[in-house]
Every structure is written in structure tokens, then in C-alpha cells.
Amino acid sequence: MKHRNRAVAVLAALAAVTVLPGTVGVASADEVPGYRTADGATAVTGTASATDAPQLKPGLHSDAIKRGEQKYYAVTLDAKHSAYFSVAAAPKPGTKVEDYGDKLTLNVTDSSGATCDSEASPSFNGGGMTYPLADYATRRIGADRSGCQKAGPYYLVITRKGSATSGPETWPIELDYLEEPPLKGNTPAQPGEGTWSTAAPELPTDPTKRSAKGGTGFNDAGSVATGVWQDRIRPGETRFYRVPVDWGQRLNLSAELPNTSAGTASGFLARALRLAVYNPARGAVGDGTFASYTGKPAGAEEFTAPVDYGNRFNASREVNAMRFAGWYYLEVTLHPDAARYFPKGTPFTLRVDVRGTAKAGPGYAEPTSVFSVTPEDQEAAQKGQSAQEAEKSGTLMTVAYAGIGTGVVLLVGLGAWTLLARRSAAAAQGAAGGPEAQPVLPHQPTQSVQQAQHTRQSGPPQGW
Structure with a gap:
């Protein structure tokens, strides 16, 4: 037993001092942390012409884009897998942005320049609030599609549009290229009208608030599960969380600000707090919701459609994005002008309700860890672990x-x-x-x- 204990102790000590990928740095007390790009992201430089565009492979990539710039990236796609290309723009907190004027446009084209799917165009709409801006463009394989179904060369095209009155800074961007396997059997149909309710149910009211640890972006997002959670946020800051949602399940959420203490500033702030949801491929589930603030408790709420493969055939962006199981992401941002209420930041409440019983998936022809929920995912969510913490726990x-x-x-x-x-x-x-x-x-x-x-x-x- 002495030798076994000694071996375990030595190996555990070695693991403890090993620097694992994704270790989160600590920001100074007066600094609002910006988006953290994945440690393993491949640096690329998009080009102004498709002729010499860099070749992307599945995985994460990092680049930067200037106002008015258009960038091309080359990809080689087969005739079986659907492809998702998400882009997260990460202006530094405090960067000046114009609502609806500062935005990205994303699309995937074939070699002739024809767009494969509808163009994605995420834009700021938070009353001058800066936050990571994300969405995806797709090349989807399906019997209902006619173009972009052949194997061959394709291009991801990213354009940054901006007003002359907005900040001139270059925006870091993170690209995520994911492939979705084909199905073994028949393709599920779009859920019929009235198969699920649009009336939001009551939110969790558990008096015990668990501690959540929000991250700066998709890569270091803190896990949450059904229940009531509490974290802290500063004016101008964005916090990310992730929650596993299986086939047949849906999200009922709220992010809530407390009342101000006596003697603090009052007044009205139209878009004090923003709550947005993204799917496992980092596609936006709608435009997000806002909570106005007057010094009294207030919250922003989201209620999604149930996860269903057939949702991809729905014309509504909010429903269309709820097309696969996996980790869904929650983005919470506090307006910088909220400093007049919370000069040193404030605790806030995050209510999470994963509703519905998990169902069997559509049956992918290949294993996929991204578009599924595992027992390990559920355990990480219950423990509030980020992906890095879950990986470290598994390694130990x-x-x-x-x-x-x-x-x-x-x-x-x-x-x-x-x-x-x-x-x-x-x-x-x-x-x-x-x-x-x-x-x-x-x-x-x-x-x-x-x-x-x-x-x-x-x-x-x-x-x-």
C-alpha cells in the first residue's frame, strides 16, 4: 500500500504542475477582460482575393479584420457533410460601435461565386454597448437543396461594415469550422405547427444560489445546469456560460440585476443588460434580449424552441438555430453606462431551466462529440466546470x-x-x-x- 500511495502521489503531483491547454489568465482588478481566443487556434490571414485565399481545415482559427475590409478563406468540401463556419468578432471592451452600422456579413460561396445559404449579418444593437459579435454561415447538404451540393472548392467570405463615426480599431476574429455528419436513415421532417408551446413557463426559484464562473467567450465559458446561479459582472463586461441541451429539450432562461443600494444614482438605462443564446456551432439563436434598468430589480429572459433536427427547415432564425444537441452558450453583457448604478460591478442572478425529457437523436452515420450530450457533459454542468476544468479533472x-x-x-x-x-x-x-x-x-x-x-x-x- 505504501508503494501504491507513493506512485499515486508522484503521478498526481506531476499532473498538478503540468500546464494544461486553456489555463485562464487573471486580469488586473481595474481591467475589463476581453474575449479570449482558443489557445490552440491556428493563426491565418484572409486575403482580399479568392485566388490566394488561405486554406482552412476543421477547427479553430484566428485572424483580424479592419473596418471596410473583406476577407476570403478557401475550404475543400465533400458531398456528404454539412459545414458550419462561425465567426466571433471581439472588439476590445469600450470600443466605440454604432448600432446596426457596425456589423459583419458572412457567407459561403462555391467556385462560381454563388451563395450557398442565406447570408448571416450579426450587428450591434445595444445602445452603444460593445460585446463579442457572433454567428455562422453554412453549406448544408440536403434533398431540399439544389446548389452547393457537390464536392469541390468553396470560400468563406467575411466583410466588416462600419460607420465613419465608430471606432477605427482592428477587430480580432475567431473562426470555427465544423462538419456535421450525414444521417443513417431518413431525414426528420420539420415539426408541425402547435407541437410546442411558445408561452414561457415559470423560472426556477430555488433559494440556494450556486456560484457560476463565467468566461470571456466560447472557449472558457463556465458550465451551468438547471438551477439558480450567481456570478459577478462589471460595467462593459461580457460573461459566457454553457449548458448541455439534448434532443427534445429547450432552454428557459433569465439574467437578473439586483436593485441599487441606497444613495446610488437613479434614472433610466434602456438596454442595461443583454442576454443572448448561441447553439453548439456558435450560431445565434435570435438577436438576444435586453433588460432596461431604473434602480429596481430587472431581468432579460429567453425561451427557446425544443432541439429538433427538423428545425433547420424552419424560416424563423430563432427556431432554425435549435437544430442540434450539444453545448449551448449564454452571453451576458452589462452596459458600460451601468457604472452610475454599479461603479464597482454587481452580483447578478442567472436562472437556468433545461426543460423536457431527452430523446434519441436522428442517428448520425458517424460519431460526433459536438452535436451530442454525454454523461460527462452533464456532470461538468452540475459542477459548474469550464471545458478546461473538465479536461483537467478527467486528466487527473x-x-x-x-x-x-x-x-x-x-x-x-x-x-x-x-x-x-x-x-x-x-x-x-x-x-x-x-x-x-x-x-x-x-x-x-x-x-x-x-x-x-x-x-x-x-x-x-x-x-x-
């Missing part, structure tokens, strides 16, 4: 199991060695004493056995 558990396995091998080896030592000692005694040699009794150990017992206590023989 693997190390622990490895340590236990090593300890078992050591014990078996020591047992076998001890047995051989006993037999060797007995044989030596018999050879020395001949036929009349006395048997070795438990309470009368021979010198050889004593040596073997001493060796067992101090460790295996050298070279074992």
Missing part, C-alpha cells in the same frame, strides 16, 4: 487510475518475489541440514527468511 482521474494500476502491479510483483524468497530460504535450509533438517516454523524464522522479510519492508531487490 486518468492519472489516478494509472497510479492505482501501477500500485497493483507493484503489489503483485512484491508478492511473487516474497514467495520466491521464502522458497529459496527453505531450500537452502534443507540442503544445509540434510534429511534430518528441522522444518521452518512461523515463530522461528531462519536467517534467510528474516533477510527476505527485511527486504520486503524496505523495497524490492535492486534491478527488479
